[in-house]
Amino acid sequence: MSTRPAAPDAAPLVEMAAITVAHGPVEVLHEVDLTVRAGEIHALMGENGAGKSTLINVLAGVTSPTSGSIRLDGRPLRPSSPAEAQAAGIRAVLQDVPVARHLSIGENVMLGHEPRGRFGIRWGELHAQAHRVLDELGLGDMDTRRRVRSLSPATTQLVAIARAMADEPRVLLLDEPTSSLDTAEVEQLFLVLRRLRERGVAMVFASHFLEQVLALSDRLTVLRSGTRVAEFPAHQVERSELISLMIGHDLAELRRIGSQRREHRSDPAGPPFYRARQLAQREVLAPTDLDLHRGEVVGIAGLRGSGRTELARLLAGGATADSGTAMLDGRALSLRSPAAALRHHIAMASEDRLGEGVVAGLSIRDNIVLALQSRRGWARPMSRAERDELVAGFIDELGIRPVDPATPVERLSGGNQQKVLLARWLATRPRLMVLDEPTKGIDMGARVEIQALVARLAASRVAVVIISSDLDELLRLSDRIVVMKDRMKIGEVSNGPGLSVETIVEMIAAPEEEDLPPLTGLP
Amino acid sequence: MSTDATSRTSMLRTLLHRPYFWGLIAIALLLAVNSLKDPSYLAIGYNANTGSLVGNVIDILRAAAPIAMISVGMCLVIATAGIDLSVGSLMAVAGAVSMELLASAGGSAGAALAALGLALLLGAVLGAVNAVLISVVGLQPFISTLVMMLAGRGLAKVITGGQNTAASNETFRWIANGYVLGLPVVFLLAVLIVIAVGLLVRRSALGLMIEAIGMDPRAARLAGVNRRGLLFAVYIASGALAAVAGIFASASVMTVDVSNTGYQLEMDAILAVVIGGTSLAGGKFNITGAAIGALLIATLDKTVVFLGISSSATPAFKAIVIIALCLLQSQRVRDLFRARRAKTAPVTSDAPKEAVAA
Known part of the structure; x- marks a missing residue:
């Protein structure tokens, strides 16, 4: 009709x-x-x-x-x-x-x-x-x-x-x-x-x-x-x-990433390396527990405003919790600032790519080294050779275009800006990488590359927390999916053949909204 | 030979794209105008008595020195998307405290050193107060430093009890009026400061971090950049450099004029920074450019006097030169000129055809 x-x-x-x-x-x-x-x-x-x-x-x-x-x-x-x-x-x-x-x-x-x-x-x-x-x-x-x-x-x-x-x-x-x-x-x-x-x-x-x-x-x-x-x-x-x-042809590539992830998928063994207990922020997030294992991809599903971004920020020091504790390797973790999180090798890519992500006026080179350089401190600059090698490596690995590292990031397409931002965090060698809508507003080619990158990170024992409005993407990449609603975690499901977009939408949808068609993005 | 020529043109082209290129042109033009009026304007003589070079150019270099010092601090502050309106007043504070100390402690070299140290310390402390207001309390830089501009002038008057304190100290007089290698000490020190600060920010990671917080403070925070620490560093640097400039300004006459020392010099510094190609929006900065801007301001001041322009018309003359320079630097104005040239070119080549058709 x-x-x-x-x-x-x-x-x-x-x-x-x-x-x-x-x-x-x-x-x-x-x-x-x-x-x-x-x-x-x-x-x-x-x-x-x-x-x-x-x-x-x-x-x-x-x-x-x-x-x-x-x-x-x-x-x-x-x-x-x-x-x-x-x-x-x-x-x-x-x-x-x-x-x-x-x-x-x-x-x-x-x-x-x-x-x-x-x-x-x-x-x-x-x-x-x-x-x-x-x-x-x-x-x-x-x-x-x-x-x-x-x-x-x-x-x-x-x-x-x-x-x-x-x-x-x-x-x-x-x-x-x-x-x-x-x-x-x-x-x-x-x-x-x-x-x-x-x-x-x-x-x-x-x-x-x-x-x-x-x-x-x-x-x-x-x-x-x-x-x-x-x-x-x-x-x-x-x-x-x-x-x-x-x-x-990109569709076949996405299928390949999905099957590759399924092969690596395993139920987490051993104790988690990151443990959040009753993490909460007033009026933003109700007390939430979350465990993360090395090499695991945890997806967070939920509507905008469900507390998904807020949870991600608390995990990575982007915001400070009012109550609750976080433990890293069995030791209490105090995340007062993003700088503190980066010292513990925890990095977060914000959803607001231009406002909180890349610094538009700086070059590709400066954007990539910024986080690593801040962790080293102002007095210990990287040598030119060291810096150029690092930057060239990421431009090559992530396929950043244009390849000239002196190009200001404001001249790049959305997908390439996102790749520069990811390169910045990867340069800090994260153990936990938090990605908030990493593929939002990005063309299909770059989207495929970023999903492939998430799969590679997990394979190299990095824990990844990923938020996406695109539930197909979450199902393709995640080992576990945390479902958020109304500033609360309402469930956690292990990903497997039985889990579908509809299952998650049903979990999120309130009874009176059940007749809504699931409106998801492209795979 | 041809490769030599191309490398020379490419060098010229990079110079042309430097933000301070038009500042250099303006300085050359002003000097040319002055030479027209008096062909011996650029002549430099040697005074064997004082062991110094003398001439109009040397006077300009001496006058540019204090402006260059505060411009360097201002340049860093502006790069963080801030502004420091208090530098002129801090100059008066530094002058006041050093003159008061010398007036009571006498003419020894030790007293001169103590006066220098105290003035520097006070400048740095007041700069830190600015930083607290901006980065801890969260006030806007314009308001915070405006407050400090008023308070500083008041503080200077309190220190001297409202008097224009004079003192005598040979060491102190030398740093303002002395010469090394025939050049004024104050000019050499300004050059040293420009080079030292320039090397410090560009060889360390400070420059990158300052640009990052100036362009996008939220993104810089997530990247782990310590914004508060950097703001303290630049405002303290600005305060301390203002103190150095204030010491020289008062030492050259061995009197502090609490109402006029450094009066409206913050405006000169801001102009110098802008002429040097640093945007008031923050971000990319250019310390060499700020120093050249300071040189242009000093040249302009001396030219106004030399040409005998009446003192009431002086600000207008200054404004005209600076506006013309800003227009030349503006990308939009340059694009406009380029578009017009592109438009007129085909018209002239079409003209014969039209004539035939007619």
């Missing part, structure tokens, strides 16, 4: 033909066609770097195409700025939600359309209008005077969409609107998008989440490396066909 096919005879609203975008000699998009009808949700699928965002940016007037044509209602259109695209009735909600966090919901929704009177902005009228816009989207219960900064990521996303809808565009472009949302939040967003479809808005929805795309969209266009590989109605699509269209 949700995948209602759009009327095939409806005249196309947007026609993009043979769009090519080149940055110098590099073609980001190569002669891509895209047709969208009114009242249709058209999904753009593909790995990161496939060209989804670029195509959306062309239509939104952010990027000028090198060649190709755009028609809106049959009339040629060449938006050279977002303002021109908006004037033509095209609005975009781009990946990094641009909302003014210190303003209220109403001010955000009506930004640029404030009703004015003789004495400047008419605030009462502004909030009334904002409320009307929100109400039409089924969000009438939002308080328009609330500050956006106090909202959850999902509600912030909805505010951004409401703002895009304030001047009633005919075309709405959404670039990865769900990448930072959890299952329930995604459902709320989809409800709004379906309502917009009823009103005849044409939508382009870029995503790499297979299940979400199938649940929502009417038509699919699959991009790979800047070219269009297929387009078809969503209700006709075979999942396996879609996956192989998007990622091709």
